[in-house]
Amino acid sequence: MAFALRTGVAPSVLPRGQSRRQMVCRAGKFDEELMKTARTIASPGRGILAMDESNATVGKRLDSIGLENSEANRQAYREMLVSTKGLGQYISGAILFEETLYQSGSNGKRMTDMLVENGIVPGIKVDKGLAPLANSNNEQWAMGLDGLDKRCAEYHKAGARFAKWRSVVSIPNGPSPIAVRETAYGLARYAAICQNNGLVPIVEPEILLDGDHDINRCLAVFEDVWAETFKYLADNKVLFEGILLKPSMVTPGAESPARATPQQVAEMTLIGLKRRVPPAVPGIMFLSGGQSELEATLNLQEMNRQPNPWHVSFSYARALQNTVLKTWQGKPENVPKAQEALLKRAKANSDAQRGQYDPATEGSTEAAQSMYQEGYSY
Template identity: 70%
Template sequence: MASATILKSSFLPKRSEWAAAARPSIGRQPVAVSFTVRAGSYADELVKTAKTVASPGRGILAMDESNATCGKRLASIGLENTEANRQAYRTLLVSAPGLGQYISGAILFEETLYQSTTEGKKIVDVLVSQKIVPGIKVDKGLVPLAGSNNESWCQGLDGLASRAAAYYQQGARFAKWRTVISIPNGPSALAVKEAAWGLARYAAIAQDNGLVPIVEPEILLDGEHGIDRTFEVSLKVWAEVFYYLAENNVLFEGILLKPSMVTPGAENQEKATPEQVAEYTLKFLHRRIPPAVPGIMFLSGGQSEVEATQNLNAMNQRPNSWHVSFSYARALQNTCLKTWAGRPENVKAAQDVLLVRAKANSLAQLGKYTGEGESAESKEGMYVKNYSY
């Protein structure tokens, strides 16, 4: 049902064309028939923000790990999970000189949105000075989905409108909501529907409060399945997502997507080449994603830094109808974090590594990445089973 309905509901004409006159009989006044898409008074701003984030040669730095997950990152380099250490690391990231040349948006955790750098400057202001749009993670994490096959759903709709309004006042201009789909666990029809409905409700609420919603149903890498199974699930999930986005009157020109690339399961022995990943992923986009969407900001999902860049580059070396870019967390930060190691004297070296990684993905967004000079560390896989944060 969703697949059939999406063709009617998602590829809608322009708003100026939605009102149509009908003449039922001679002598009667025309009857106006119209559709409604709600983005409130923010519609023009939402479109502008989405296009700014989806600008050529740039992508998103996802630095929205919860404090607990950030603590795990810090523990990997021998640091305690204190606000001071989190502040020092986040300062390193946002203040890297010239970062805005390659990064158009940064997703923040709530603490970071209200935080200052170690020099006392508001992190939001530092990002804006780099021409980077501040974003905010608004979901409240994953919890077990009752009645499903050990699957999960994403909570956080309660109170979202007031929180989104406050985040906008603090300087955020886009939002992120991550839910997950597990292929080994089904996925069940219940889990897919719950994910799609939750994303659609969040997107509508975010737009009503001036935030461009990133729509992210992450299809986890867990499993031994092949690339064809991932492709099949991707089609199913995104058909449901756009069906419910349309049902909730979400303005497609004012959203960004954060899909998983179409790859085999992480435990499958047959690894896909970048060319295969590009072929399957772009085929899924063409079948499910309306061209009105201004930006497709792929997640890395546990791929190595180099692998994520290679796959993005392969997609941009083929014809496609969208701004195909990146929204990476570990695939931008992993080597940077290890280089820093919590030592002040390593800050510049760590920032240099971050810029190298950001530039590589910038080139990949343009289809010009060559892979020259990549370090051994950047080729290390980062897959974690049942990854959540």
């Protein structure tokens, strides 16, 4: 009777030749592919390059160095990133915007092919951005579930093997129970749809840096959000071995007078992860969330110096590209130096993932500059 209650199917009506265990634990069509992709991305010394900013956000980056937001300039910048020789030694996956997934470089070669040749798995951003959440405390929700099944099938056909969906939670705005629930349920539905189409979902419940809260308040919110997220992932029968978690780190708010050392950030973040995240998840790929390049690297290093059951690594955007963009300046003659800057930042985070990073190798103060932007969106 207990079995009948669990599955909704009485033992007497099990299909011929099917065991009770098989009835409870049915394999999905893409399970083996999903687990292989997740393990490839969560491989020692490697992390993710998040280059999935929308065209509007890339436009802001280009504007900061005096370039027009044109398709040609976006193509030139992204080609510079994906064609960097040797990048696959430190980067296992690259999250692309839809334009980039279908885009070719100046040599006519597809961006995705350049990544694969470099040993990097192509991924795709699938959410449609944030919108105001009605009847909440000025909070937001992530759009994009409508038509996602069809889009994921098309992205897989185009060469993408993992996906990314960003939801955000604001501590100063509550967070309200409805906002936490919307974040968790939206991520779970997205993850289930992705897996049904062969894409490893990156589950990203970002806790924004905005606010003057201390690190203990941040930890409490993290635990609430992660608990709700994994509850809904389980309800939606998402394969945990075929996902990657992309959380922000547990830190004080950006406006908090109390700062935290890398050791404190690592300790508090790992406490929260161990309390809420199943060890079946193969990779924890942290976002930088507006930290400086140096902060993000040091904090990652400390987490890898403490025992944990996961591959703890990075999925950085600004914390990998800030110096690269400033070095490039949109000039073809600067491409080699900009690619050297990308390799340097990627290697620093690769070393941090292995617990072997030496900050003395930085040689400049550029990497220590904060990249925090209030209410950051892309």
